[in-house]
Every structure is written in C-alpha cells, then in structure tokens.
Amino acid sequence: AATRHAVASRVTARASAKASSGATSSSVAALMAGAAASGAFALSGNRRGKVSRTFRSSRVKLQAGNLEISEENPLHVIIAGGGVGGLMLAKALSKEPTMKCTIFEQTNQFARFGGPIQIASNALSVIRDIDETLFNNLMDKFTFTGCRQNGLVDPLRNEWYCPFDAMKTSADHFELPYTGVVDRPDLQEILLNAIPEGMLQNSQKVSGYEVLPDYAGVKVQTKGGEDAVCDVLIGNDGIWSAIRAQMWDEDQKGPGSGCTYSGYIVFAGETIYKPDDYFDVGYKVYMGPKRYFVTSDVGRGRIQWYAFVAVGEGEQVPRSPREKKDYVKAAFQGWSQQVQDLLEATPSDTVE
Ligand SMILES: Cc1cc2nc3c(=O)[nH]c(=O)nc-3n(C[C@H](O)[C@H](O)[C@H](O)COP(=O)(O)OP(=O)(O)OC[C@H]3O[C@@H](n4cnc5c(N)ncnc54)[C@H](O)[C@@H]3O)c2cc1C
Missing domain, CATH: 3.30.9.30 (D-Amino Acid Oxidase; Chain A, domain 2)
Incomplete structure (x- = not known):
C-alpha cells in the first residue's frame, strides 16, 4: 500500500504532469489502483475509503505539478518483501520502462519450502498477460485440476453437495487457462529467474519509513543497513507487515494488529x-x-x-x-x- 499522504501525492503529481503532457499514464494509474486495492485488501471498509479520499484530494491539489516521469527520470518503487506477491509485482513493474523497481527482502537467501499452491483461472490469465514466458515456465510445472470435477462433498454419504461446474465452463467460455496447482518452491524459482538481475536485494529488513516533506518521496529505513529514498514504497512484507503496522498505527502481530484469529x-x-x-x-x-x-x-x-x-x-x-x-x-x-x-x-x- 502507498504511504498515507505524500507518496500518493507525489505519484499523482507526476502522473498528472505526464497525462497533461499527452503521454500515457496507464502504468502509474495501474500502480495507484494496485496500491489502493492492496490497502483495501488488508484493511477494513472505512480504511478503503480513507485511501481513495487521499488519492482524490491529492490529485486536485497537485494537478499543476511539473514533475514528469520518463525513462530518464523513472518512478522509483521499493517493494518491501520478496514473497510470491512481491516477486510477481516486481516482474509486472519491470516491464514498464518508466519505472525503476527494487525489492528489499529480509532473508539472506531463499529456501525451498512449502507445499502446492492453487492458482485459479483468473489469476493465471493475469500472469499470462504480465509475461508470456513466465506463464509458459509456470505451465511446465503445472497440474490442472479445473478441467475435472471439483466441489463440496457430503462426508457421510460421500456424495457431491455442490460441484463447482462453473470452474470449467467459465474457463472454456472466456478462454482462460484451467485452474491448477504448482509447488510453491517451483513458483518461487520461476519468479526469481523472471525478474531482472540486480532488482532483488537480500538481507534488507525494512524497519519503517518516513514521508519526506514537500513531496520529496519516502525514506525507507532498514535494520542495520542504509536508508533508501524512493517515490513509492509498497508494503508486501507478509501478514505481519511492519509497514502496515506503522501506516495504521497498529501492533504488528496479535489482537491489536488487525489480523485476528479465524477460529x-x-x-x-x-x-x-x-x-x-x-x-x-x-x-x-x-x-x-x-x-x-x-x-x-x-x-x-x-x-x-x-x-x-x-x-x-x-x-x-x-x-x-x-x-x-x-x-x-x-x-x-x-x-x-x-x-x-x-x-x-x-x-x-x-x-x-
Ligand atoms: C498452508 C497454506 C496454504 C496456502 N495455499 C494457497 C493456495 O493454494 N493458493 C494461494 O493462492 N495461496 C495460498 N496460500 C496463501 C499464500 O501463501 C499467500 O497469500 C502468499 O504467500 C502471500 O504472498 P506475499 O508475497 O504477500 O507474502 P509472503 O509470501 O508472506 O512473503 C512476504 C515476504 O516478505 C518478507 N518480509 C517480511 N517482513 C519483511 C521486512 N520487514 N522487510 C523485508 N522483507 C520482509 C518475508 O521474508 C517474505 O519473503 C496458502 C497459505 C498457507 C499458509
């Protein structure tokens, strides 16, 4: 999620300037939409409103901004966290020549761990849109389940309660890849191989951030490392996100963190x-x-x-x-x- 105020303002200022100069601002708009959406994903309804309001008011205030995003002056995005979400986002952003992207990952190296991950048709089609080669590499390791019978079963009678027929029919109708599974370590390896060299920085634990005055960007603080300055900081640092905790003034973990036990x-x-x-x-x-x-x-x-x-x-x-x-x-x-x-x-x- 974008930081509360200045980050959104700076992105908007640069996006507005670019739009008014006639160039496309779709990538920035997409990023803003993504930032707002990811904020809304982790946060409650009224917070979702808060994020959108910030974007809207910033846009009005800074419409006349003269900052311009270009290949020579790219928008610098730092992604905190190189999990599957952070790596996929980095791959998508790396396709934009007007963006410079860096991932700060706390671990010093990636281990192969975890079981199979299900990826549904809609997510697969997004991956295909982001990068065809990445998609094909994923398909090499993929097991399709969505072309077969799936659904809810009565455990005593051993009968289908509710087969999920739409999984296959809707995929056929919209020409989407079938839902299936891939082993998490394979997915991680495919993503690591897909991002440009030098984009990922290991042993960089983000401990907090500071919004700089005058829309000068965000200072990203790392534990035991040097601070870095960027235009947009994206908190993709997992369920116990340090960035979310600071942004919403919540505990990082536990009952006060906004992530409650499901029961x-x-x-x-x-x-x-x-x-x-x-x-x-x-x-x-x-x-x-x-x-x-x-x-x-x-x-x-x-x-x-x-x-x-x-x-x-x-x-x-x-x-x-x-x-x-x-x-x-x-x-x-x-x-x-x-x-x-x-x-x-x-x-x-x-x-x-
Ligand atoms: C048992 C289980 C089964 C699941 N099955 C599925 C499934 O079938 N399909 C599916 O889509 N999803 C599944 N999920 C959910 C899926 O694993 C998560 O949604 C996904 O991993 C989230 O990705 P992420 O990149 O947002 O976060 P994570 O994968 O949690 O990655 C966060 C990254 O941030 C790093 N990090 C943390 N703090 C910092 C910091 N301060 N600074 C820098 N780096 C930091 C971490 O080291 C990590 O690399 C499952 C989850 C579990 C637990």
Missing part, C-alpha cells in the same frame, strides 16, 4: 495415494459442522490434504507430527472412507 486451525499432509476417482477429480472439500477436509491432486501421483478444525483461541493443540495425525484421525472419524484411507496412507512424520 480454525489447519493441519496439512501429503502422500502418494490413488483413490478410485483419481482421474476424474481435481479437488474435494468435505464439509461438516465445525470442520472440513480438503483433498487435491497436486501432481506426480501426490494427493495433498488440509484438515480444518474449529478450536478456541489459545486452546491446547498437538505439537508433534504423530500427535497431529492422531488428532486429525480422531476429528474426522466416521467420515468418507477416502478420508480415512488417505490419512492412513500419510506418513506420520510429514503431518504439519
């Missing part, structure tokens, strides 16, 4: 397992009271499962993988035989 905990596992309907089904969501169980084909013969259980905040939950598996088995006892078989086939030490 559910989730366990996850993955195993080689071939149910009878292996070739017909993409993913199933077995729905029950205060719990649900998701299974998905994640490619190369693997099925991944997620078990969601309603648990009061702070309640004791099992710690070791073996205890977790026993807990999940007990919680879903009597559910579809497929759920039982899948849990049985999952190595205990892999349950997270």
Whole structure:
C-alpha cells in the first residue's frame, strides 16, 4: 500500500504532469489502483475509503505539478518483501520502462519450502498477460485440476453437495487457462529467474519509513543497513507487515494488529495415494459442522490434504507430527472412507 499522504501525492503529481503532457499514464494509474486495492485488501471498509479520499484530494491539489516521469527520470518503487506477491509485482513493474523497481527482502537467501499452491483461472490469465514466458515456465510445472470435477462433498454419504461446474465452463467460455496447482518452491524459482538481475536485494529488513516533506518521496529505513529514498514504497512484507503496522498505527502481530484469529486451525499432509476417482477429480472439500477436509491432486501421483478444525483461541493443540495425525484421525472419524484411507496412507512424520 502507498504511504498515507505524500507518496500518493507525489505519484499523482507526476502522473498528472505526464497525462497533461499527452503521454500515457496507464502504468502509474495501474500502480495507484494496485496500491489502493492492496490497502483495501488488508484493511477494513472505512480504511478503503480513507485511501481513495487521499488519492482524490491529492490529485486536485497537485494537478499543476511539473514533475514528469520518463525513462530518464523513472518512478522509483521499493517493494518491501520478496514473497510470491512481491516477486510477481516486481516482474509486472519491470516491464514498464518508466519505472525503476527494487525489492528489499529480509532473508539472506531463499529456501525451498512449502507445499502446492492453487492458482485459479483468473489469476493465471493475469500472469499470462504480465509475461508470456513466465506463464509458459509456470505451465511446465503445472497440474490442472479445473478441467475435472471439483466441489463440496457430503462426508457421510460421500456424495457431491455442490460441484463447482462453473470452474470449467467459465474457463472454456472466456478462454482462460484451467485452474491448477504448482509447488510453491517451483513458483518461487520461476519468479526469481523472471525478474531482472540486480532488482532483488537480500538481507534488507525494512524497519519503517518516513514521508519526506514537500513531496520529496519516502525514506525507507532498514535494520542495520542504509536508508533508501524512493517515490513509492509498497508494503508486501507478509501478514505481519511492519509497514502496515506503522501506516495504521497498529501492533504488528496479535489482537491489536488487525489480523485476528479465524477460529480454525489447519493441519496439512501429503502422500502418494490413488483413490478410485483419481482421474476424474481435481479437488474435494468435505464439509461438516465445525470442520472440513480438503483433498487435491497436486501432481506426480501426490494427493495433498488440509484438515480444518474449529478450536478456541489459545486452546491446547498437538505439537508433534504423530500427535497431529492422531488428532486429525480422531476429528474426522466416521467420515468418507477416502478420508480415512488417505490419512492412513500419510506418513506420520510429514503431518504439519
Ligand atoms: C498452508 C497454506 C496454504 C496456502 N495455499 C494457497 C493456495 O493454494 N493458493 C494461494 O493462492 N495461496 C495460498 N496460500 C496463501 C499464500 O501463501 C499467500 O497469500 C502468499 O504467500 C502471500 O504472498 P506475499 O508475497 O504477500 O507474502 P509472503 O509470501 O508472506 O512473503 C512476504 C515476504 O516478505 C518478507 N518480509 C517480511 N517482513 C519483511 C521486512 N520487514 N522487510 C523485508 N522483507 C520482509 C518475508 O521474508 C517474505 O519473503 C496458502 C497459505 C498457507 C499458509
């Protein structure tokens, strides 16, 4: 999200100047829309209003600004956080010759971790629009599920409650790629290879920012490193965002952070397992009271499962993988035989 006042003003001033000089300002407008949208994504309704109002009033105030964005004088964007969101955004911005983009990532190097990530048709088509080569590299590692049967299942009768037929029909109608999954480490590697060299700076933990007077930009403070000045700072530093905490004067973590407990905990596992309907089904969501169980084909013969259980905040939950598996088995006892078989086939030490 853009910083509260001056960042928006400076972007608007430069965008207005560019628009009035006859050049296109679509990239800046897109960035502003993106910044407003991401602010709205993490924040509540009245805050969404706050962000848009800031943009609007800034535009009126600075319409006559004489700053101009050009290839020689690009808009400098710093993205705090090189997760999948930050890397994808950096790739999109790197296509704009009038923008200079830098990612500050706190970790000193990227590790391969995490399970499969589902990417839906609409997101895939956006990725294809951003960069065809990136999209093709993603497709090389992709497993399609959206062309098969997906939906909600009655866990006792083992019947479809509600198949998600629109996933395939709407993708066919709008000529979108089918929904599917990719392993998170593969996605990360594809994105890291896709961004221009030198754009990513590791070991740069953003600790805060300062909005400079007279629309001079934003000073980005890093822990143990040097400060940097840019036109736009985008806080893409994850769910416990330091930038969001400063921007909205909230705690970074905990009840005062704006990110509250959903009421559910989730366990996850993955195993080689071939149910009878292996070739017909993409993913199933077995729905029950205060719990649900998701299974998905994640490619190369693997099925991944997620078990969601309603648990009061702070309640004791099992710690070791073996205890977790026993807990999940007990919680879903009597559910579809497929759920039982899948849990049985999952190595205990892999349950997270
Ligand atoms: C179990 C599980 C399953 C999921 N499955 C799916 C799925 O199937 N499909 C899907 O679309 N999504 C899924 N998600 C959600 C998805 O993982 C997140 O939405 C996504 O990772 C968010 O990306 P991000 O880049 O915004 O944040 P993150 O991936 O959290 O990245 C944040 C980055 O910022 C860095 N950082 C943090 N603080 C700082 C700082 N102060 N300075 C600099 N860098 C910093 C971190 O090191 C990290 O690299 C799942 C999540 C979980 C937990």
